[in-house]
Amino acid sequence: MRKTILYLIGLLAFLTSCSNSEKTYRIAVSQCSEDIWRHKLNDELKMGTYFYDNVELSFASADDSDEKQIEQINQFVSDGIDLLIVAPNQVATVSPAIDKAFDKGIPVIVFDRKTNSEKYTAFIGADNFEMGRLMGEYVATQLKGKGHVLEIMGLKGSSPAIERHNGFVKAISSYPGITLVASLQGDWTEESAVKAVKEWQQTVGGDLKSPTYRIDFVFGQNDRMAVGASKALSQSGTKYCGIDGLPGEGNGIECVRDSVLEASYIYPTHGDEVLQLAMNILEGKPYEKDNRLMASLVTKDNANVLLLQNEELVRQSHNVDLLHAQADNYLHELNYQRIITLFLAIIIFIIVISGMIIVSNMRRRHRLERQAFSMVVNVPESEEPVEKPSAQEDHPHITKVTPEEQTHLEAGADARFLEKLRSRVQEQMGDSDFSVETLAEQMGVSRVQLYRKVKTLTGRTPVDIIRLSRLNRSKVLLETTDKNVSEVAYEVGFTAPSYFTKCFKDEFGISPSDL
Ligand code: FRU
Numbered sequence: 001m002r003k004t005i006l007y008l009i010g011l012l013a014f015l016t017s018c019s020n021s022e023k024t025y026r027i028a029v030s031q032c033s034e035d036i037w038r039h040k041l042n043d044e045l046k047m048g049t050y051f052y053d054n055v056e057l058s059f060a061s062a063d064d065s066d067e068k069q070i071e072q073i074n075q076f077v078s079d080g081i082d083l084l085i086v087a088p089n090q091v092a093t094v095s096p097a098i099d100k101a102f103d104k105g106i107p108v109i110v111f112d113r114k115t116n117s118e119k120y121t122a123f124i125g126a127d128n129f130e131m132g133r134l135m136g137e138y139v140a141t142q143l144k145g146k147g148h149v150l151e152i153m154g155l156k157g158s159s160p161a162i163e164r165h166n167g168f169v170k171a172i173s174s175y176p177g178i179t180l181v182a183s184l185q186g187d188w189t190e191e192s193a194v195k196a197v198k199e200w201q202q203t204v205g206g207d208l209k210s211p212t213y214r215i216d217f218v219f220g221q222n223d224r225m226a227v228g229a230s231k232a233l234s235q236s237g238t239k240y241c242g243i244d245g246l247p248g249e250g251n252g253i254e255c256v257r258d259s260v261l262e263a264s265y266i267y268p269t270h271g272d273e274v275l276q277l278a279m280n281i282l283e284g285k286p287y288e289k290d291n292r293l294m295a296s297l298v299t300k301d302n303a304n305v306l307l308l309q310n311e312e313l314v315r316q317s318h319n320v321d322l323l324h325a326q327a328d329n330y331l332h333e334l335n336y337q338r339i340i341t342l343f344l345a346i347i348i349f350i351i352v353i354s355g356m357i358i359v360s361n362m363r364r365r366h367r368l369e370r371q372a373f374s375m376v377v378n379v380p381e382s383e384e385p386v387e388k389p390s391a392q393e394d395h396p397h398i399t400k401v402t403p404e405e406q407t408h409l410e411a412g413a414d415a416r417f418l419e420k421l422r423s424r425v426q427e428q429m430g431d432s433d434f435s436v437e438t439l440a441e442q443m444g445v446s447r448v449q450l451y452r453k454v455k456t457l458t459g460r461t462p463v464d465i466i467r468l469s470r471l472n473r474s475k476v477l478l479e480t481t482d483k484n485v486s487e488v489a490y491e492v493g494f495t496a497p498s499y500f501t502k503c504f505k506d507e508f509g510i511s512p513s514d515l
Pocket of ligand 1: 033034035037038112113154160188221222223243244267
């Protein structure tokens, strides 16, 4: 019985866990840096999860450190993630860690920055060579094909720095009047540009005043470095441009609107598309290996419109956030109610099944006891005791009784007597004070009459019948319940378990504890 209940509780746990059995995909995002561009991307990735209820995102930022990023990727791999989204800090150093993850069978999406191997599932990002080239065209056109240009490069060894440089150089090389005075090394931060420009000025020293070093345009490979250069360069009349074109206070688009920068290029983040790509891969849907995001130029002409559009976008995504939170609450509530309903259904199921088991056990025990009693009294078992004679049969003056009928009536009276004896004994055997005297009184005869009648009908004495009935019931209880020997001994009216054990052994030849 206890085992059955345990099985049912196990079933409950199983069914509860099945109620939310859809696989949850664990996607890890390894960011090379921590900055506003990456925050925007992370927020969009999170928003992308609103369309799925089976995604779990984990983020890690390497703070521009290759070692840290390698460690974080390895950790993600050993955590057993389902997919890795990664922007590698520097190509050569971080690529082997990404290869390792890919070799372990983890799908890899490389975004924004590239690796130097083919071991990835898909790439998504803008074309950095093309953006560098378009910025070169823009600068050359602004300078009408003649002037001095300074470039501030992003982190050495990172793919956008290499590709933006190559594109930029390619574009301006078609303009013989344009001179690239220097390509200074930065690391994508504003401070790195300030430092690079100051150091360069010191190197050039007094020559800075000569026309050779007069800088007409600075191309910062991102907006932050372009702004840093504008703060550090001690020349007037120089123009600046960068890449990223982020909305928000003090970012690229505002800098263009406020004429700190001449232009910027929107370097798209599109986190929702990155997540969509990840889900297509995980769910076995079709996807492209190479996914290029469109970029576009920001100038004073469109900066205001872009900022207004962005304000609208921020407002709408705030509303989407609120709606999502509401839907989330509603879903939680629904889920909770589903679990409660399931729980109640299973409890009712357990109660019904337990009831059925109890009733069937009781019936079985009852049947076994009847059989045992029939054996005790040495008469065949009968479910239906012979009918009591009818009123007519009670009055022989109305109809004469034949000798056969008389024998039948006597047999019926004996059967009824034995049935009454059985039910009295079985009802009261649990009472250790139950005695032959009590039994005789209840049967409406004297002790001696009881002895004689019982002995004649069954070949046993009443004391024997009580003792054997107790022992038979104890055997049934030991065989059909989890009760121990002492509990059973008391239940069938023995006052000492040790005496019960002795009687049981004498009767059945085995110890009750062997059952
Ligand atoms: C942000 C950032 C951007 C730049 C990109 C290149 O971390 O530095 O400013 O455009 O990364 O990967």
